[in-house]
Amino acid sequence: MKTKKSYGETNDLNLKTLVALSRCFQSVRKREMKTIKGAGLTVAQFGVLEILYHKGDLRIREIIEGTLSTGGNMTVVIENLEKIGFVSRYPDPKDGRASLIQITDKGRALMNRTFGGHVENIGEIFAVLDAQEKQELILLLKKLGTGT
Structure with missing residues (x-):
């Protein structure tokens, strides 16, 4: 029988917490993907469409900040959404060097x-928690x- 290696009570608990958090995130993301994949989109594409749908026309920088994405990836995502006709871009009237993206x-x-x-x-994903648990x-x- 293998014995479980211990790194000390606190470290073992930290590692166990990280594993539980990671598994939880993967499970929630997988279930969240049901509707996103059903729409034929990636998570990043859905994020761009969602922010434009709710906030209106935005600069790429604002989309990146609002969707917690990276700059290099976002340019490709927007270009792909443009190719399939879900977004378009036009010059920002306040700054001719920048473009606004619109749904x-x-x-x-x-x-x-x-x-x-x-x-x-x-x-449905969060139905297992009551309102107080969600707030906590x-x-x-x-x-x-x-970290504070």
Whole structure:
């Protein structure tokens, strides 16, 4: 029989917590993907369409900040969404060097068809928690994320 190696009580608990958090995230992401894949999109593409759908026309930098993505990846994502007709770009009237990205009628129609199902799916994922537990989880995740 193999004996489990211990790194000390605190370290073992830290490692166990990290594994549980990672498995939880993977499980939630997999279930969240149901509606995103159903729309024929990647997570990044859905994120771009979602932010434009709710916030209106934005610069790429604002999309990156709002979707927590990286700059290099975002350019490719937007170019691919442009190719399939879900977004378009036009010069920013306040800064001719910059472009604004806007969701097209085709992109808006897709979001109109899919976003309600996405919200419902998220509701099913988090239905195992009551409102108080969700609030506590938000606080704990923010605390863990900022390290304070």
